Amino acid sequence: MPIVEPLAEHQDEELAALASIYIDALGFVPNSFMTLQRRPAIAKALATLVGATMAPDERVTSEFKRCIAQVASYASGCRYCQAHLATASRRFGASDERIANIWNWERSDLFTPAEKAALKFAQAAASVPNAIDAEIEAELKAHWSDDEIVEILGVVSIFGFLNRWNDSMGTTLEPEPAAFTKEVLGPKGWTIGKHGGD
Amino acid sequence: MPLVAPLTEPCDDELAAMLPFFEKVLGVVPNSILTMQRRPAMAKAFAGLNTAVMEEHADGPTGEQKRLIGAVASYAAGCRYCQAHTALGAQSHGASDARVENIWDWERSDLYTPAEKAAFAFAQAAASVPNGVDEAIGAALKAHWSDAAIVEILGVVALFGFLNRWNDSMGTTLEPIGVETATARLGAKGWTVGKHM
Numbered sequence: 001m002p003i004v005e006p007l008a009e010h011q012d013e014e015l016a017a018l019a020s021i022y023i024d025a026l027g028f029v030p031n032s033f034m035t036l037q038r039r040p041a042i043a044k045a046l047a048t049l050v051g052a053t054m055a056p057d058e059r060v061t062s063e064f065k066r067c068i069a070q071v072a073s074y075a076s077g078c079r080y081c082q083a084h085l086a087t088a089s090r091r092f093g094a095s096d097e098r099i100a101n102i103w104n105w106e107r108s109d110l111f112t113p114a115e116k117a118a119l120k121f122a123q124a125a126a127s128v129p130n131a132i133d134a135e136i137e138a139e140l141k142a143h144w145s146d147d148e149i150v151e152i153l154g155v156v157s158i159f160g161f162l163n164r165w166n167d168s169m170g171t172t173l174e175p176e177p178a179a180f181t182k183e184v185l186g187p188k189g190w191t192i193g194k195h196g197g198d
Numbered sequence: 199m200p201l202v203a204p205l206t207e208p209c210d211d212e213l214a215a216m217l218p219f220f221e222k223v224l225g226v227v228p229n230s231i232l233t234m235q236r237r238p239a240m241a242k243a244f245a246g247l248n249t250a251v252m253e254e255h256a257d258g259p260t261g262e263q264k265r266l267i268g269a270v271a272s273y274a275a276g277c278r279y280c281q282a283h284t285a286l287g288a289q290s291h292g293a294s295d296a297r298v299e300n301i302w303d304w305e306r307s308d309l310y311t312p313a314e315k316a317a318f319a320f321a322q323a324a325a326s327v328p329n330g331v332d333e334a335i336g337a338a339l340k341a342h343w344s345d346a347a348i349v350e351i352l353g354v355v356a357l358f359g360f361l362n363r364w365n366d367s368m369g370t371t372l373e374p375i376g377v378e379t380a381t382a383r384l385g386a387k388g389w390t391v392g393k394h395m
Contacts, residue, residue, distance in 0.1 A: 003336040004345045038346040042353045045250035049243035072363075077328045125367040128327040129276045132367050137201055146202045150236045157364040164271075164359035168324035168331045168352055 001198060002170045006034035015040060018047040025054065025088045032080075032162070032171045046161070053158040059144075060151045063092040064115060068152060069159045070102045071119045075126035080166040080173050080195045081159060083181035090180065099184050114143035118152050125156045126163070172197035199395075200369045204232035213238060216245040223252075224286045226373045230279070230365055244360070251353045258347040262291035263314060264354045269301045270318045271358040274325035279365040279372050279394045280358060282380035289379065298383045313342035317351050324355045325362070369393040 010016035015037055019029045036043040054069075056062040066089040073081040089099050101108045105119045117139040124131035140149060165171075173181075173195040181190055208214035213235055217227050235241035254261055269284035285298050300307045304318045316338040323330035339348055364370070372380070372394040380389050 003331075003339065004348050036349060036353070038349040039250075039255070039353060041250040041253060042247070042350070045243070045247040049240070049247045052237075052239040052243040055239070075327070121367075125363055128274075128325075130363075130366040132201075132369075140201075147236045149202050150234065150240070153364060153367055154234070154237060154240045156367065157360040160359035160361075160363035161356040162359075164324050164329075165352060165356040167329040168320070168355065170331070170336075 002031070002035065002172055004035055004038070004169065006031040006172075007037050008034075011037045011040045011043075015043060015047075018044060021047050021051045025091065026084060026177070027087070027091060028174055028176055030084065030171075031174060032166055032169070035169060035171065036165075049161075050158060053154040057148065057151045059114075060118075060148055060155075061092075063089060063094050064118075065155045066092060066094065067098075067102055067105075067111075067115065068118055068122045068155045071105060071122045072126035072156045072159045073163055074103055075123050076128075076159075076163040076167070078163040078167040079190060079193045080171050081162055082185065082190060083173055083177040083192075083195075086181045086185055087177040090184075096184055100188060103188055117143045121152065122156050125153065126160070166195075170194045200229070200233065200371055202233055202236070202368065204229045204371075205235055206232070209235045209238045209241070213242055213245070216242065216249075219245065219249055223290050224283060224373075225290070225375045228283065229370045229373060230361070230368070233368060233370065234364070247360075248357060251350070251357045255346070255350060257344045258350040259317060259354070260291070262288055262293050262297075263317070265291060266293065266297065266301055266304075266310075266314070267317050267321045267351060267354045268358045269298075270304060270321040271325035271355045272362055273302050274322045275358070275362040275366070277362040277366040278380075278389060278392045279370050279376070280361050281384065281389060282372055282376040282391075282394075283361075284358075285383050286376060286379050289383075295383065299387070302384075302387055316342045320351065321355045324352065325358070365394070371395065 022029055054065055066085050070085040086099050098110050101110055105111050121136055121140045124136050220228055265284045265288035272280035288298050297309050300309055304310050319335050320339050323335050377391055
């Protein structure tokens with residue numbers, strides 16, 4: 001059960017409009033957004049930041065941003081985020097194979113060297129204690145520009161917000177991502193855990 | 199040395215207008231935002247979230263309490279830049295030297311109220327990996343804070359979820375005022391500037 005229940009309705013028109021950011025990416029309005037609306041200004045500001053950090057960049061694509069965020073969410077352990085990211089990845093064109101093998105990115109040939117440099121960075125950045133070292137930094141800079149690195153770290157950091165949010169609130173996972181994630185990531189060990197709603 | 203250098207000037211007037219908020223709280227424009235502004239939309243949206251999260255409500259934590267909550271989260275995660283900045287922020291919101299200096303030891307200290315300790319326990323568990331929030335921590339929180347206040351407290355903890363990852367990964371250079379304050383207030387408890395030089 002979540003610590004605090006989501007609200008049933010959008011608290012104002014601006015929030016109803018901002019919900020489209022989530023609907024575009026996920027196909028539904030998340031319980032996390034509906035819970036956060038108990039402080040409307042925070043909900044609005046977060047939706048805006050999610051929109052800004054997850055918008056596609058030329059080389060850091062929408063699909064790859066979900067891969068980055070997924071690796072970060074595996075490092076921290078938030079199963080709600082893992083489910084949402086698997087769902088969004090599919091919507092942005094990832095194959096089921098790429099979704100299913102993201103946990104194994106280091107050994108998989110489904111990811112390019114540039115992508116692996118970013119994913120290694122994401123994994124180290126989301127670890128506690130922080131595990132970034134000179135080698136990881138050098139590899140990252142070999143493949144990505146300074147501005148792209150800011151873009152990549154933005155994704156890792158917004159999931160710093162979201163991983164803590166959902167793993168602490170115990171947000172109830174919505175039926176659509178629950179079903180999809182069970183199918184695609186269940187065989188890799190994903191379970192709904194604290195996000196089952198009861 | 200940071201992974202990526204900050205830009206020395208605000209990227210545009212809109213961002214420049216958001217910087218006084220940080221200057222007021224910290225006494226300086228933080229290098230974190232100056233680096234983030236290489237992606238202006240992200241920096242502006244982040245500044246907007248920071249402002250919204252730190253806004254005070256009648257039934258929620260004070261600005262001073264919010265910075266102490268952020269400090270506890272930053273100790274759990276290990277980001278020394280954020281530890282310095284939350285010390286600065288707590289001070290500018292009226293925290294005594296003692297409340298800043300003893301925050302790492304909140305559990306045993308009599309400087310903090312039961313309501314504050316419920317929030318600190320939550321922050322510490324929430325910022326741990328794996329996540330350590332359990333029913334007892336949730337129940338203690340609900341005993342002292344309204345549902346909306348809990349959302350707000352978690353907003354602070356989660357804001358530092360963004361900032362801890364950002365600064366500990368970027369290796370953001372800590373500004374002189376941050377080094378000075380953290381050394382004075384936290385040095386005796388083992389704080390060092392580490393990677394943030």
